[in-house]
Amino acid sequence: MGERMPVEEHARFVRSLLAPLGARPSEVVALADALGRITASPVESPLDLPPFRNSQMDGFAVRAADVADAPVVLPISGEVAAAPGAPAALAAGTAVRIMTGAPVPDGADAVVPVEDTEPDGDGVRILRARAAGEYVREAGSDLAAGDDVLPAGVRLAPRHLAAAAASGLTRLLVRERVRVAVVSTGSELVAPGEPLGPGEIPDANGVALEAAVRAAGAVVVHAGRVRDDVDGLRAELDAAVAAGAELILTSGGISQGAYEVVRELLEPLGAWVGSVAMQPGGPQATAVYRGVPVIGFPGNPVSAQLSFALFVAPTLRAVAGLPPPRAERMPLAEPVRSIPGRRQYLRGRRTDDGRALPVGGPGSHLVAALAASDLLIVVPEAVEALDAGEPVDTVDL
Amino acid sequence: MGERMPVEEHARFVRSLLAPLGARPSEVVALADALGRITASPVESPLDLPPFRNSQMDGFAVRAADVADAPVVLPISGEVAAAPGAPAALAAGTAVRIMTGAPVPDGADAVVPVEDTEPDGDGVRILRARAAGEYVREAGSDLAAGDDVLPAGVRLAPRHLAAAAASGLTRLLVRERVRVAVVSTGSELVAPGEPLGPGEIPDANGVALEAAVRAAGAVVVHAGRVRDDVDGLRAELDAAVAAGAELILTSGGISQGAYEVVRELLEPLGAWVGSVAMQPGGPQATAVYRGVPVIGFPGNPVSAQLSFALFVAPTLRAVAGLPPPRAERMPLAEPVRSIPGRRQYLRGRRTDDGRALPVGGPGSHLVAALAASDLLIVVPEAVEALDAGEPVDTVDL
Numbered sequence: 001m002g003e004r005m006p007v008e009e010h011a012r013f014v015r016s017l018l019a020p021l022g023a024r025p026s027e028v029v030a031l032a033d034a035l036g037r038i039t040a041s042p043v044e045s046p047l048d049l050p051p052f053r054n055s056q057m058d059g060f061a062v063r064a065a066d067v068a069d070a071p072v073v074l075p076i077s078g079e080v081a082a083a084p085g086a087p088a089a090l091a092a093g094t095a096v097r098i099m100t101g102a103p104v105p106d107g108a109d110a111v112v113p114v115e116d117t118e119p120d121g122d123g124v125r126i127l128r129a130r131a132a133g134e135y136v137r138e139a140g141s142d143l144a145a146g147d148d149v150l151p152a153g154v155r156l157a158p159r160h161l162a163a164a165a166a167s168g169l170t171r172l173l174v175r176e177r178v179r180v181a182v183v184s185t186g187s188e189l190v191a192p193g194e195p196l197g198p199g200e201i202p203d204a205n206g207v208a209l210e211a212a213v214r215a216a217g218a219v220v221v222h223a224g225r226v227r228d229d230v231d232g233l234r235a236e237l238d239a240a241v242a243a244g245a246e247l248i249l250t251s252g253g254i255s256q257g258a259y260e261v262v263r264e265l266l267e268p269l270g271a272w273v274g275s276v277a278m279q280p281g282g283p284q285a286t287a288v289y290r291g292v293p294v295i296g297f298p299g300n301p302v303s304a305q306l307s308f309a310l311f312v313a314p315t316l317r318a319v320a321g322l323p324p325p326r327a328e329r330m331p332l333a334e335p336v337r338s339i340p341g342r343r344q345y346l347r348g349r350r351t352d353d354g355r356a357l358p359v360g361g362p363g364s365h366l367v368a369a370l371a372a373s374d375l376l377i378v379v380p381e382a383v384e385a386l387d388a389g390e391p392v393d394t395v396d397l
Numbered sequence: 398m399g400e401r402m403p404v405e406e407h408a409r410f411v412r413s414l415l416a417p418l419g420a421r422p423s424e425v426v427a428l429a430d431a432l433g434r435i436t437a438s439p440v441e442s443p444l445d446l447p448p449f450r451n452s453q454m455d456g457f458a459v460r461a462a463d464v465a466d467a468p469v470v471l472p473i474s475g476e477v478a479a480a481p482g483a484p485a486a487l488a489a490g491t492a493v494r495i496m497t498g499a500p501v502p503d504g505a506d507a508v509v510p511v512e513d514t515e516p517d518g519d520g521v522r523i524l525r526a527r528a529a530g531e532y533v534r535e536a537g538s539d540l541a542a543g544d545d546v547l548p549a550g551v552r553l554a555p556r557h558l559a560a561a562a563a564s565g566l567t568r569l570l571v572r573e574r575v576r577v578a579v580v581s582t583g584s585e586l587v588a589p590g591e592p593l594g595p596g597e598i599p600d601a602n603g604v605a606l607e608a609a610v611r612a613a614g615a616v617v618v619h620a621g622r623v624r625d626d627v628d629g630l631r632a633e634l635d636a637a638v639a640a641g642a643e644l645i646l647t648s649g650g651i652s653q654g655a656y657e658v659v660r661e662l663l664e665p666l667g668a669w670v671g672s673v674a675m676q677p678g679g680p681q682a683t684a685v686y687r688g689v690p691v692i693g694f695p696g697n698p699v700s701a702q703l704s705f706a707l708f709v710a711p712t713l714r715a716v717a718g719l720p721p722p723r724a725e726r727m728p729l730a731e732p733v734r735s736i737p738g739r740r741q742y743l744r745g746r747r748t749d750d751g752r753a754l755p756v757g758g759p760g761s762h763l764v765a766a767l768a769a770s771d772l773l774i775v776v777p778e779a780v781e782a783l784d785a786g787e788p789v790d791t792v793d794l
Binding site for chain 2: 031032035045047049050051052054056058079081082083084085086087097099100101102103114137141142143149150157158159160161162163164165166167168169170186187188192193194196197198199200201202203204205206207208209210211212214215228255256257258259299300301302304305308360363364365366367368369370371373397
């Protein structure tokens with residue numbers, strides 16, 4: 001099997017294989033479908049924001065000069081609602097009743113809030129002077145037409161869609177999501193829910209790696225499951241390429257056994273299939289198949305999930321504008337032992353008092369224990385044992 | 398207008414109106430659609446995990462007693478792959494070649510990893526003794542059939558789906574998402590992208606509140622836009638109820654002006670339409686329409702987004718199992734002024750050195766500035782001014 005490859009070296013190589021995924025093509029999506037997508041270029045507003053001078057309050061539009069000596073009574077010369085239409089200009093010495101958001105008439109330069117007024121016959125008594133500009137929102141005071149309402153590279157949250165819609169936009173240019181194929185291998189696998197014969201197990205990697213791809217902001221364009229059969233695997237990889245996959249993830253078929261289908265198909269094509277100095281997830285593979293990077297994970301669902309999290313998720317999440325998972329240093333809740341020369345990723349739980357509690361032991365078959373965990377506990381290569389209370393690096397699952 | 402209602406009191410009342418949403422009905426979804434959903438009940442595994450005793454390594458299945466005096470040469474009596482079928486029992490004094498994950502034959506009680514062996518003619522030389530149980534994964538050692546593989550109330554991540562699929566499950570019982578309707582009101586509103594006449598603006602609240610509902614883990618079952626017309630609004634609310642909405646969000650139509658359609662329709666039915674001691678977002682409304690809670694926001698997109706975040710998102714996110722947004726105390730990067738008696742929610746940005754920098758001023762029409770912000774800066778009711786460097790509470794947008 002040769003030397004085990006250091007974790008960081010494998011991670012670096014996978015990162016370099018996936019680096020081209022960072023140069024995303026663009027696509028146009030409707031605003032209603034844009035939540036969570038990343039803008040591909042700066043977005044110009046075709047409109048002034050606000051588009052016209054409007055009132056910040058319900059009240060009376062006036063000339064500031066006419067109310068300088070308040071209290072003063074002004075005749076009411078009209079009314080403007082937030083509604084279609086342009087109001088007539090304000091006659092000097094009068095007030096116009098105005099609603100929040102309604103266009104301020106030409107000639108008016110201030111709004112007196114209704115709270116600072118009293119009815120007075122057919123007119124209105126203005127109780128308080130207001131300077132020119134008070135309670136008036138000038139056109140373009142938020143953003144001028146032609147300026148960027150959104151920068152490139154922003155992950156679209158509701159507030160970004162609010163600004164885009166307020167600018168009259170209905171579509172946005174966003175980065176395409178990374179198109180990924182997921183292929184499970186193993187003659188022992190059956191679809192979950194099918195009856196199990198002797199020696200058979202449900203394929204957990206299909207559904208779980210597909211979900212992991214989606215959770216990392218990418219899309220699954222092809223998913224398949226093959227027995228330990230080289231022709232079958234080749235057909236799946238060809239189907240993945242035909243579906244436009246930019247990245248193919250396989251599980252199984254890369255260890256030291258006699259029926260290692262990923263190794264058999266891809267090693268003659270130049271794949272690296274070897275062992276990384278980690279547990280779980282020691283067997284790993286990298287290849288390029290018809291121009292598409294292939295990352296091969298071990299078949300064990302725990303190893304496959306962990307390998308995805310360590311080697312593939314960081315690139316996919318960065319491309320999708322998602323933050324890395326929280327990494328923290330915290331004390332161990334229990335002593336642990338580890339295999340020297342391999343980096344252990346123990347599954348664990350954060351205790352109520354902020355310590356890292358191992359869950360379920362180091363075995364890579366403990367998929368229920370993985371589900372019961374919420375973090376990984378990293379035990380470095382050189383460490384054989386750690387006492388309770390010693391600080392460890394953890395990464396949220 | 399009467400007294401302004403304290404922010405906490407309004408928040409509490411909205412929370413009580415929305416409390417019934419916490420009692421979710423359940424629905425069955427396929428595993429492939431279950432990512433991010435919440436389990437409605439504990440999930441039993443119908444299988445032992447692993448389902449049968451299997452090998453942890455590629456190597457040789459043996460009787461530990463036969464290799465106790467290693468090195469020792471054993472004849473190879475067979476081979477077991479990870480594939481369908483039950484292996485024959487191990488003959489005493491022999492070894493069976495075995496692959497990772499393959500069923501361990503009856504009679505064998507240990508696996509010797511291939512690294513600890515050498516070929517020897519037709520047999521295998523075992524270089525190292527192994528105790529009974531080594532490198533053997535017992536059936537049910539991760540989880541026994543009938544035990545819970547997932548608890549109730551867990552938000553389904555890929556690792557949970559891995560465990561469910563490994564248990565042979567294809568469907569999960571999850572909580573239904575909260576069904577929400579969003580209705581924009583205002584005669585000045587046109588659909589984004591339509592040409593604007595004088596006095597008209599694009600409706601930003603429709604798309605942005607729909608996105609906010611989805612980002613909070615709920616679903617939009619009805620969306621509409623009405624002019625300031627009571628019959629039109631009634632028709633929209635009836636359509637929302639008919640669509641099964643459990644919560645109706647309106648924007649606009651609740652301030653002091655003459656054309657306040659939400660107020661006009663709902664006040665006679667017992668709605669509270671008033672003013673909360675905050676800025677932006679002072680005007681607020683609560684009602685129950687045909688048994689469905691209605692939360693009325695101001696029409697300004699900044700106020701509407703902020704009101705959603707403060708009053709509605711906490712309940713929806715909690716029901717969906719989403720964490721609350723990060724709240725932090727940090728120093729102000731610039732001095733600010735505020736209106737006494739109202740809680741200010743200034744929009745701001747976290748600077749590289751961890752201070753809160755106000756963005757775009759207090760005006761509630763600054764929707765582009767909201768998009769450029771990543772947090773809210775809370776200025777308490779009693780505060781009129783804060784200096785740069787003073788600590789403030791912030792909440793991530």
